[in-house]
Amino acid sequence: MATSTVEQYIKVLYQLESRTGQRVSTQQLADALGVTPGTATVMLKHLSEIHLVDYQSRKGGRLSQEGKDMALRLLRYHRLIETFLFKTLGYDWSEIHEEAEVLEHAVSERFIQRIDQLLGHPRIDPHGDPIPSESGEMITPNTVLLSDIPSGTECRIARIRNTEPDFLRLLFSQGVTPGSVLQVVQNIPAAESITLRSSEMSRDFALSYQLAKQILVEG
Ligand SMILES: [Zn+2]
CATH class of the missing domain: 2.30.30.90 (Ferrous iron transport protein A (FeoA))
Structure with a gap:
């Protein structure tokens, strides 16, 4: 399974789970990703085998601690890349999300650390979304x-x-x-x-x- 596919599932699971606080059903996941429930089930089983998700048939899936860590790392990558594109490379505000969606799966931890340093460890991205720290902490304002x-x-x-x-x-x-x-x-x-x-x-x-x-x- 391609790394970027795994990462995409983990991100969507994290979003759905944090919205509802509940296990994510196969149907919900399939709808969010635009795939069939069958495809989503195969993927949930695979993610469960590699310990990123706790999956129970009929009840759906929930991210394991390892899965959550991966989701927060991806959010950190995404939001730091957006900030870098906007502030340093002069991208238009409206373009940065699409670009970060691609780049977040391709960059190394080392590259992200350099961006973070260069930008002075920003805590929010250009959309106002909080950027998780290296240890996964995130300050979400009221x-x-x-x-x-x-x-x-x-x-x-x-x-x-x-x-x-x-x-x-x-x-x-x-x-x-x-x-x-x-x-x-x-x-x-x-x-x-x-x-x-x-x-x-x-x-x-x-x-x-x-x-x-x-x-x-x-x-
Ligand atoms: Zn974005």
């Missing part, structure tokens, strides 16, 4: 959904959960990046829409709740 912020309130952007290039370009053009301060001009739950004003832009702009839920602000 955040709330932008859609929950009432009218007339000022808030600071902490994290963008969506990595779609078009969405990120839109946010960037409106001055919405981690660290920027926004005023919620109007929040209308009945219309599921929120109108925002950034300190850098002269015009207000509206977002649907669907998009506003992808943006986390400091809690």
